[in-house]
Amino acid sequence: xxxxxxxxxxxxxxxxxxxxxxxxxxxxxxxxxxxxxxxxxxxxxxxxxxxxxxxxxxxxxxxxxxxxxxxxxxxxxxxxxxxxxxxxxxxxxxxxxxxxxxxxxxxxxxxxxxxxxxxxxxxxxxxxxxxxxxxxxxxxxxxxxxxxxxxxxxxxxxxxxxxxxxxxxxxxxxxxxxxxxxxxxxxxxxxxxxxxxxxxxxxxxxxxxxxxxxxxxxxxxxxxxxxxxxxxxxxxxxxxxxxxxxxxxxxxxxxxxxxxxxxxxxxxxxxxxxxxxxxxxxxxxxxxxxxxxxxxxxxxx
Amino acid sequence: xxxxxxxxxxxxxxxxxxxxxxxxxxxxxxxxxxxxxxxxxxxxxxxxxxxxxxxxxxxxxxxxxxxxxxxxxxxxxxxxxxxxxxxxxxxxxxxxxxxxxxxxxxxxxxxxxxxxxxxxxxxxxxxxxxxxxxxxxxxxxxxxxxxxxxxxxxxxxxxxxxxxxxxxxxxxxxxxxxxxxxxxxxxxxxxxxxxxxxxxxxxxxxxxxxxxxxxxxxxxxxxxxxxxxxxxxxxxxxxxxxxxxxxxxxxxxxxxxxxxxxxxxxxxxxxxxxxxxxxxxxxxxxxxxxxxxxxxxxxxxxxxxxxxxxxxxxxxxxxxxxxxxxxxxxxxxxxxxxxxxxxxxxxxxxxxxxxxxxxxxxxxxxxxxxxxxxxxxxxxxxxxxxxxxxxxxxxxxxxxxxxxxxxxxxxxxxxxxxxxxxxxxxxxxxxxxxxxxxxxxxxxxxxxxxxxxxxxxxx
Numbered sequence: 088x089x090x091x092x093x094x095x096x097x098x099x100x101x102x103x104x105x106x107x108x109x110x111x112x113x114x115x116x117x118x119x120x121x122x123x124x125x126x127x128x129x130x131x132x133x134x135x136x137x138x139x140x141x142x143x144x145x146x147x148x149x150x151x152x153x154x155x156x157x158x159x160x161x162x163x164x165x166x167x168x169x170x171x172x173x174x175x176x177x178x179x180x181x182x183x184x185x186x187x188x189x190x191x192x193x194x195x196x197x198x199x200x201x202x203x204x205x206x207x208x209x210x211x212x213x214x215x216x217x218x219x220x221x222x223x224x225x226x227x228x229x230x231x232x233x234x235x236x237x238x239x240x241x242x243x244x245x246x247x248x249x250x251x252x253x254x255x256x257x258x259x260x261x262x263x264x265x266x267x268x269x270x271x272x273x274x275x276x277x278x279x280x281x282x283x284x285x286x287x288x289x290x291x292x293x294x295x296x297x298x299x300x301x302x303x304x305x306x307x308x309x310x311x312x313x314x315x316x317x318x319x320x321x322x323x324x325x326x327x328x329x330x331x332x333x334x335x336x337x338x339x340x341x342x343x344x345x346x347x348x349x350x351x352x353x354x355x356x357x358x359x360x361x362x363x364x365x366x367x368x369x370x371x372x373x374x375x376x377x378x379x380x381x382x383x384x385x386x387x388x
Numbered sequence: 389x390x391x392x393x394x395x396x397x398x399x400x401x402x403x404x405x406x407x408x409x410x411x412x413x414x415x416x417x418x419x420x421x422x423x424x425x426x427x428x429x430x431x432x433x434x435x436x437x438x439x440x441x442x443x444x445x446x447x448x449x450x451x452x453x454x455x456x457x458x459x460x461x462x463x464x465x466x467x468x469x470x471x472x473x474x475x476x477x478x479x480x481x482x483x484x485x486x487x488x489x490x491x492x493x494x495x496x497x498x499x500x501x502x503x504x505x506x507x508x509x510x511x512x513x514x515x516x517x518x519x520x521x522x523x524x525x526x527x528x529x530x531x532x533x534x535x536x537x538x539x540x541x542x543x544x545x546x547x548x549x550x551x552x553x554x555x556x557x558x559x560x561x562x563x564x565x566x567x568x569x570x571x572x573x574x575x576x577x578x579x580x581x582x583x584x585x586x587x588x589x590x591x592x593x594x595x596x597x598x599x600x601x602x603x604x605x606x607x608x609x610x611x612x613x614x615x616x617x618x619x620x621x622x623x624x625x626x627x628x629x630x631x632x633x634x635x636x637x638x639x640x641x642x643x644x645x646x647x648x649x650x651x652x653x654x655x656x657x658x659x660x661x662x663x664x665x666x667x668x669x670x671x672x673x674x675x676x677x678x679x680x681x682x683x684x685x686x687x688x689x690x691x692x693x694x695x696x697x698x699x700x701x702x703x704x705x706x707x708x709x710x711x712x713x714x715x716x717x718x719x720x721x722x723x724x725x726x727x728x729x730x731x732x733x734x735x736x737x738x739x740x741x742x743x744x745x746x747x748x749x750x751x752x753x754x755x756x757x758x759x760x761x762x763x764x765x766x767x768x769x770x771x772x773x774x775x776x777x778x779x780x781x782x783x784x785x786x787x788x789x790x791x792x793x794x795x796x797x798x799x800x801x802x803x804x805x806x807x808x809x810x811x812x813x814x815x816x817x818x819x820x821x822x823x824x825x826x827x828x829x830x831x832x833x834x835x836x837x838x839x840x841x842x843x844x845x846x847x
Binding site for chain 2: 139141142146147148152154158172173174176179180184185186191212215216312313339
């Protein structure tokens with residue numbers, strides 16, 4: 088017991104000598120919300136991303152480093168809709184941080200501010216890794232980003248009221264640039280409307296909805312279940328009857344299944360960044376969609 | 389349609405008129421021809437006008453249609469109306485319920501009834517279980533946030549012999565700040581690495597020999613735990629527990645104070661994006677009273693002795709995980725090891741007599757294991773267990789009780805196949821040398837399935 092007190096004292100002393108950080112600590116579960124927080128928060132926030140674009144956000148380990156970061160977060164910006172169910176609850180319970188618990192202003196769930204697609208009518212694990220609240224991969228539609236930006240700007244102003252005007256001003260500027268960019272992307276992507284695609288994981292319904300793409304096949308037999316060779320054979324047969332222009336996967340997906348299919352169906356396999364950092368070009372939210380649209384257009388040629 | 393009818397009637401007129409005027413003279417004929425020409429021109433002009441108007445109407449209709457379609461799409465996509473609130477339903481507040489189902493086939497070359505770890509006082513649950521087909525522990529867990537301040541839950545273990553035990557029943561704060569959390573009730577102690585983990589998350593069928601010898605497989609405590617997480621970038625966590633100390637290495641006792649105390653510290657972090665680690669040091673102190681155990685004396689008589697005194701256990705643990713770019717889905721590797729060192733001081737009562745005299749022992753043990761996921765659903769693992777019976781002094785009872793200089797060991801190899809996150813089928817082979825002079829070759833085939841809510845796993 089005595090030793091514990093000693094160690095605690097030493098650590099408190101170390102803690103006391105660390106420079107006090109004025110900026111609001113934001114822990115983003117996925118890189119897109121980190122990028123959005125940076126857009127809206129500027130130098131008033133210090134943003135840390137819990138995951139990268141090359142990691143499957145469904146299956147992250149509750150690593151000690153993440154628990155340590157949750158401890159000092161003022162605001163948690165996550166997708167929600169049970170995307171992080173496998174790891175975030177551990178972070179929350181072990182963080183000893185009441186600010187970010189569910190129901191507190193410091194717990195921000197992006198998916199609760201957009202209309203979700205693919206809300207299952209039947210909840211059964213036999214259907215694979217289904218999300219009761221609907222498909223959580225909302226970030227592939229820039230109109231959702233705009234809606235989440237509205238909500239996140241309000242939330243930043245609530246959590247850090249002293250800088251409310253700053254966040255509002257940055258949000259206004261961001262919205263103007265974002266709306267202009269959306270018009271540009273929609274114009275560029277107009278030729279893609281109605282195009283048939285195959286996807287590896289059901290990760291793109293919002294992108295399809297935005298650009299009017301038509302999903303004809305999924306490589307995963309059930310969401311979250313790795314494609315098996317027999318299922319891939321069925322998909323190939325399906326594509327011969329109902330051809331797709333390309334097969335799409337996210338940067339974090341293993342490429343073998345879609346490359347195998349692409350080669351046999353003689354269509355291009357396209358890697359989309361899926362989120363910020365998924366490709367070298369997708370450095371922020373704007374370049375994320377620049378690159379996404381460009382890659383689709385290149386493959387559709 | 390309209391266009392074609394007009395054209396057809398025009399042609400019919402052109403053909404019909406000259407036929408009916410076959411008998412007329414030239415002037416008349418010319419006149420008629422002129423008239424026809426005029427009619428033809430006028431019809432053509434009118435047809436053209438009609439055609440133009442038709443085209444306009446058609447394109448206007450098309451535009452209207454496409455505009456309507458676009459508006460529809462926009463309406464579909466832009467619908468920002470708040471999500472319909474869940475209908476009021478008292479069941480909506482029901483806690484997460486999870487159920488673990490598990491069964492095993494064991495093929496053991498030596499009789500498990502004779503199982504012991506030579507040189508170590510037995511306690512808790514040890515051994516490879518029974519031979520043949522059997523059900524292993526089914527776990528029923530019920531967990532939920534209680535209110536904004538507390539989280540709590542209960543975990544029942546239903547054993548194959550139809551006995552039920554409460555593995556966990558605790559409440560835990562979630563509303564404290566400054567990195568503090570407090571847990572009370574029955575919980576798995578935070579000492580070591582594996583101790584806090586539920587059986588269904590173990591990488592092998594059984595816990596390591598060191599856990600069996602020093603903690604009776606897993607230490608559950610009735611008590612209070614306080615944990616504090618340092619505000620540092622490196623994960624630094626410290627915890628202290630006081631508990632009843634009822635379970636091995638403690639014993640149940642009639643006392644107002646605490647029978648066990650533990651402190652532990654863990655540190656952890658990432659190295660690059662692909663590597664992460666955690667290491668820790670724990671100390672457990674219990675004061676067992678009349679801790680009875682089965683033994684065989686030097687004369688070969690089966691007896692029940694008892695220990696009174698103090699048991700102090702140190703555990704050093706580490707785990708290192710590798711996942712390419714931090715994505716463990718396709719392949720990953722985990723290396724973990726723990727070292728145990730226990731000293732016990734007090735007295736042992738030798739059942740024949742009975743003779744009570746001083747007892748002192750220093751014993752140690754360790755395990756090291758590696759688990760490699762080489763394909764998305766397939767893992768292979770290897771574990772080496774090693775114990776050291778160390779120095780044991782029974783005082784006067786040294787003439788009755790054996791003090792073997794033996795180092796129990798065990799090698800285990802496992803393969804598992806995980807059709808999904810919720811199901812696992814495992815094959816394990818082990819060569820168990822826990823008993824001096826005996827090699828038990830073990831083969832296990834096990835399934836573990838989880839249904840209902842499936843809580844997130846610890847690191």
